[in-house]
Amino acid sequence: MNDPPGVRPDPAMRLLGLYDEALPRVYGYLLARSGSAAVAEEVTAEAFLAAVAACRKPDPPPLTVGWLIGVARHKLVDHWRAVGRDRQRVEPLADHDPGCDPWDVQLDITVAHQVLATLSYPHRAVLTLRYLDGLSVAEVGSCLDRTTHATEALLTRAKRAFRSAYEGKEGTR
Template sequence: MTEPRVQGDPAFVLLRLYEKALPEVYGYLLARCGDRALAEELTSEAFLGAVAACRKENAPVVSTAWLIGVARHKLADHWRRTEREQRGLRLVPDVSVEDPWDERLDALRARQVLASLSVPHRAALTLRYVDGLRVGEVATHLGRTVPATEALLTRAKAAFRRSYQEKEGRDD
């Protein structure tokens, strides 16, 4: 009778491949997104996702090509999230024609300032103050924790205030 073979953790196979595949996965992502920080973030997400997939029953065969496929999916997920955020921002209704002139100017300036902010800041401010969601609901929509969302909103409000005041100074 033969002894049953003990199989090692498939994640260790991935670990051995990591050093060889890392530059290729990162290079693949960087060439497509053009942003080093985003490419680094997506590369780490790809490897973490790969580790999780390798630990499942019927784990896939780990190779550099497979890792690049995982990275491709992570990049597509990022683009979908960004598009959803931008689509939500485009749903902001136009200012009513019946608004007094000063309110119209303030609303136009606020929209210009909002459009100039980064996507995360725009999304957080729009969900919280235009759509009127509570912080917990904003966190859910953005896929963040409540404390992280509170910090994001604090930074976004400060950026908005700075930009609004700068724009206001130029218009006077």
């Protein structure tokens, strides 16, 4: 169907054609990283709303599933930041004892996911982006609006927190 002369079609309609293919992949990406269906659903919705807004800009980005997953990654980081800010107002951050690097051992994937869900949001974000998404420390820092040195320090604290929680969880099995 042709549009009447002078009427410009809504560029966000192009997103509709990609929706059926992209939705399960974006949701699956978020579910695997958040460990929560509720969070994955909420962030998936936010990602698609952001995609619609981006499509309506004068120079819209190329619409691909990869681009949508990138939008979803940024929205998940935004979610973790918001929750982390809320949590920091209520709970002081725990100081963890230093330990050896937990990435040098084989991990029980189920226990690892459970432990990851118990960590503070900044720790969960840095570990997820670095080790699940495979981003470099500099790329993680960019996602979290931190310098490389600050990201390295956060990653060190997150590893220690993970190790401590993982060993405690493993001892209860």
